[in-house]
Amino acid sequence: MSDLRDLYQEVIFDHYKTPHNYHALPDANHVAHGHNRLCGDQLTIYVQVEDDRIKDIGFEGAGCAISTASASLMTDALKEKTLGEAEHLFEAFHHMVTDTDTDTGPVQDLGKLEVLAGVREFPARVKCATLAWHTLQAALKDRAAPVSTE
Amino acid sequence: MKMDSKVLHRPCETNEMERSVDRWRADFPLLREMVHGKPLVYLDNAATTQKPLSVIEAEASFYLHTNANVHRGVHALSQDATDQYEAARNKVQQFINAASSDEIVFVRGTTEAINLVAQSYARPRLSEHDNIIISAMEHHSNIVPWQMVCAQTGAELRVVPVNDAGELDIEMFARLVGPNTRLVAITHLSNALGTITPVQRIVEMAHAHDVPVLLDGAQAISHLGVDVRTLNCDFYAFSGHKIFGPTGIGVLYGKATLLDAMPPYQVGGDMIRSVTFGETAYNDLPYKFEAGTPNIAGAIGLGAALDYVSAIGIPAIAAHEQELLSYATGLAANITGLKIIGTARDKASILSFTLDGVHPHDIGTILDHDGIAIRAGHHCAMPVMQRFGIAGTARASFSLYNTRAEVDALMAGLAKVQGMFQR
Numbered sequence: 001m002s003d004l005r006d007l008y009q010e011v012i013f014d015h016y017k018t019p020h021n022y023h024a025l026p027d028a029n030h031v032a033h034g035h036n037r038l039c040g041d042q043l044t045i046y047v048q049v050e051d052d053r054i055k056d057i058g059f060e061g062a063g064c065a066i067s068t069a070s071a072s073l074m075t076d077a078l079k080e081k082t083l084g085e086a087e088h089l090f091e092a093f094h095h096m097v098t099d100t101d102t103d104t105g106p107v108q109d110l111g112k113l114e115v116l117a118g119v120r121e122f123p124a125r126v127k128c129a130t131l132a133w134h135t136l137q138a139a140l141k142d143r144a145a146p147v148s149t150e
Numbered sequence: 151m152k153m154d155s156k157v158l159h160r161p162c163e164t165n166e167m168e169r170s171v172d173r174w175r176a177d178f179p180l181l182r183e184m185v186h187g188k189p190l191v192y193l194d195n196a197a198t199t200q201k202p203l204s205v206i207e208a209e210a211s212f213y214l215h216t217n218a219n220v221h222r223g224v225h226a227l228s229q230d231a232t233d234q235y236e237a238a239r240n241k242v243q244q245f246i247n248a249a250s251s252d253e254i255v256f257v258r259g260t261t262e263a264i265n266l267v268a269q270s271y272a273r274p275r276l277s278e279h280d281n282i283i284i285s286a287m288e289h290h291s292n293i294v295p296w297q298m299v300c301a302q303t304g305a306e307l308r309v310v311p312v313n314d315a316g317e318l319d320i321e322m323f324a325r326l327v328g329p330n331t332r333l334v335a336i337t338h339l340s341n342a343l344g345t346i347t348p349v350q351r352i353v354e355m356a357h358a359h360d361v362p363v364l365l366d367g368a369q370a371i372s373h374l375g376v377d378v379r380t381l382n383c384d385f386y387a388f389s390g391h392k393i394f395g396p397t398g399i400g401v402l403y404g405k406a407t408l409l410d411a412m413p414p415y416q417v418g419g420d421m422i423r424s425v426t427f428g429e430t431a432y433n434d435l436p437y438k439f440e441a442g443t444p445n446i447a448g449a450i451g452l453g454a455a456l457d458y459v460s461a462i463g464i465p466a467i468a469a470h471e472q473e474l475l476s477y478a479t480g481l482a483a484n485i486t487g488l489k490i491i492g493t494a495r496d497k498a499s500i501l502s503f504t505l506d507g508v509h510p511h512d513i514g515t516i517l518d519h520d521g522i523a524i525r526a527g528h529h530c531a532m533p534v535m536q537r538f539g540i541a542g543t544a545r546a547s548f549s550l551y552n553t554r555a556e557v558d559a560l561m562a563g564l565a566k567v568q569g570m571f572q573r
Contacts, residue, residue: 004515004516004519004570007515008512008516008570013570013571017507038527040527040528040532040535040541040542041509041511041541042541062541063509063541064509064510064511064512065508065509065512065571066511066512122515124515125511125515128511
């Protein structure tokens with residue numbers, strides 16, 4: 001049986017209580033709103049892209065420990081990354097939180113994002129962990145309609 | 151030695167109640183399930199109730215021994231299926247004390263019942279000068295059908311506010327209802343707050359303006375005694391699965407005079423008297439509203455569920471649930487940082503709350519790990535959440551088979567949640 005501690009790690013609580021990059025960006029050139037229909041959580045991602053690189057990134061909104069920590073960790077991880085690297089991280093992250101087949105070998109090195117690996121044992125919470133990432137994708141693709149994790 | 155009779159009386163009563171609950175629990179096989187290796191504590195009864203063995207057996211028995219279509223065949227099975235289906239309708243009629251079984255329309259659930267009334271009763275009567283009245287504590291299923299019919303006709307949707315306790319503002323209702331009101335649609339028992347609404351006063355006030363009233367009884371049906379003739383409501387909607395019956399079966403009660411004057415909601419087989427390509431004559435009530443092959447086994451299962459409830463009696467169920475709710479409310483009030491959402495004077499079966507610094511979903515996940523099932527989120531009542539300025543709540547909802555020990559487990563779970571988040 002999966003352990004609650006695998007999901008609620010110390011780092012998650014730290015980022016939930018004191019989220020990093022929790023602010024709007026006045027110079028953002030990409031913004032998107034995300035919405036988890038299951039629980040009503042909403043968040044907004046602000047991205048400032050310069051020369052194909054994420055110069056700055058921030059978020060606002062209210063969510064559960066998992067979605068808030070995931071948004072906080074994501075913004076930390078993406079600063080100064082190229083758009084190609086960001087896309088690659090999204091895919092790796094998505095794989096990490098959704099693929100329950102652990103025989104496929106260790107996930108690629110995701111650094112601090114790996115504290116969210118426990119989410120895959122809690123299928124009901126995967127959408128919490130991926131909300132920020134789906135919203136980021138919408139922001140970078142300049143999709144006007146709010147994204148949902150459905 | 152002389153003993154104080156009051157002191158003696160209470161423990162006896164409690165023991166007797168506990169014995170009853172033990173007996174009732176034994177009727178529900180699912181309650182013996184283990185979840186994450188722990189005994190299930192099922193406190194999500196407002197979402198759906200578990201089913202007693204008698205309901206499961208009634209459905210199974212239909213498919214094992216009787217299955218045939220209704221109102222069609224001359225063969226024995228079809229006749230037997232029709233008899234059982236119509237017997238279920240009679241059980242519903244008796245359960246809610248309707249004047250006639252013609253007033254009982256089988257539908258898929260509360261949602262379909264309300265959509266039926268919105269489209270078949272309200273829509274032909276609405277123009278841009280008219281209005282429909284709902285309350286600020288409705289489930290989405292008693293909001294969106296009215297929004298849709300108002301958009302279709304240009305009518306206005308008026309919303310009766312609720313106060314900070316989650317009680318209906320009856321004075322505002324008196325001001326909102328008027329000669330251009332075509333229907334009042336209001337919950338009998340709020341799914342998000344547990345508020346029992348003053349439905350008899352609402353009906354009296356609406357009827358003073360000749361305005362009919364629909365009551366959303368999805369929650370009320372298993373907790374409050376529903377007598378449609380005493381309530382004098384014009385429509386009453388409920389779902390079978392919230393009163394120990396199967397999913398996919400529900401009831402629209404409507405006064406025969408109103409139902410008679412309404413066009414069919416869906417059209418097809420079984421709801422017609424005769425069809426030519428030039429003209430179709432519709433069937434009598436209630437079949438006019440039951441197009442296509444109905445959920446026969448579901449109706450029979452619902453009949454069995456109502457038999458089960460009637461054998462115990464709503465008063466005994468309500469007394470037990472009130473005792474549990476008051477026990478849980480007392481314990482919850484002692485938890486620092488816990489805020490009960492919905493503190494109406496008249497409440498039933500629902501404890502909705504927030505916990506400082508902890509999102510309801512995290513509460514739900516941590517409790518689930520101990521086998522405790524609650525609902526976390528907006529409960530399909532987002533306007534209620536907006537009214538109270540919150541994203542969602544955690545909600546424990548009680549039924550006849552819940553125990554004080556389960557309430558204790560819930561409180562222990564909440565202490566664990568706080569322990570995890572307060573490090």
